[in-house]
Amino acid sequence: MKLLIAENYESLSKAAAHIVAQVVTAKPTAVLGLATGSTPIGMYRELARLHREEGVDFSRVTTFNLDEYVGLPPHHPQSYHTFMQEHFFRHVNIPLEQTNIPRGDAPDLQAECRRYEAAIAAAGGIDLQVLGIGGNGHIGFNEPGSDAETTTRIVELAQSTIKANARFFESIDDVPTKAVSMGIKTILAAKRIMLLASGEAKADAVRRMLEGEKTPDVPASLLQLHSDVTVIADKEAAALLSAETKNSGRLV
Numbered sequence: 001m002k003l004l005i006a007e008n009y010e011s012l013s014k015a016a017a018h019i020v021a022q023v024v025t026a027k028p029t030a031v032l033g034l035a036t037g038s039t040p041i042g043m044y045r046e047l048a049r050l051h052r053e054e055g056v057d058f059s060r061v062t063t064f065n066l067d068e069y070v071g072l073p074p075h076h077p078q079s080y081h082t083f084m085q086e087h088f089f090r091h092v093n094i095p096l097e098q099t100n101i102p103r104g105d106a107p108d109l110q111a112e113c114r115r116y117e118a119a120i121a122a123a124g125g126i127d128l129q130v131l132g133i134g135g136n137g138h139i140g141f142n143e144p145g146s147d148a149e150t151t152t153r154i155v156e157l158a159q160s161t162i163k164a165n166a167r168f169f170e171s172i173d174d175v176p177t178k179a180v181s182m183g184i185k186t187i188l189a190a191k192r193i194m195l196l197a198s199g200e201a202k203a204d205a206v207r208r209m210l211e212g213e214k215t216p217d218v219p220a221s222l223l224q225l226h227s228d229v230t231v232i233a234d235k236e237a238a239a240l241l242s243a244e245t246k247n248s249g250r251l252v
């Protein structure tokens with residue numbers, strides 16, 4: 001996996017946005033896999049700026065988000081639908097009908113998972129998948145135990161994930177306990193993957209992803225199975241990496 005070490009969150013966000021902009025400039029009909037969480041917010045902000053000031057064009061881009069909470073309708077303030085609207089879609093020129101996010105309120109969730117996988121395939125697959133990482137090594141909502149054969153499905157959130165995400169809800173009891181999430185197989189099918197990690201709370205997960213064995217116990221370590229992964233970590237998130245791994249990285 002290729003490693004970029006960023007001086008701070010701002011340079012991480014700029015480096016990530018630059019890669020996305022390169023992909024959509026080279027292929028205006030690119031299919032992007034997108035992530036939520038606080039980590040990519042700076043990247044979305046920078047992409048909005050690149051759209052506004054440098055004319056980066058999203059009009060023919062298609063997007064697929066990784067996941068959505070089960071039970072939250074799209075207009076719920078904490079839904080990932082709302083997150084994507086607020087942080088990205090409404091700031092660029094992407095037509096809403098070209099954006100895809102699983103419906104956590106679908107009456108038949110199994111059918112929704114099948115529909116989502118089929119929609120990704122029908123779009124020709126994902127050109128660039130953006131990922132964050134959970135403190136326990138999860139990607140999307142693929143919690144520890146998720147193996148490389150998993151596809152879009154209903155998942156139970158780990159207690160640590162519920163706790164980490166409680167900050168966005170009024171109380172921890174309001175955090176949904178389940179989500180619809182692309183699987184590891186879905187993620188690994190992307191042509192290119194870019195994972196962002198910021199802050200010391202991610203340092204152990206980043207170390208296990210890059211230096212540990214490939215194991216479903218650390219779902220992000222399964223990214224080692226892919227031939228085109230770029231990890232962009234800020235200094236805090238890279239802090240526990242060996243000197244050898246750090247030296248293999250490029251500073252941005």
Ligand SMILES: N[C@@H]1[C@@H](O)[C@H](O)[C@@H](COP(=O)(O)O)O[C@@H]1O
Pocket residue numbers: 035036037038039040066067131132133134135138139140141161165
């Ligand atoms: N489903 C999302 C993940 O896609 C995200 O990577 C993770 C880390 O979030 P943050 O970037 O806020 O630390 O949180 C959530 O659980």
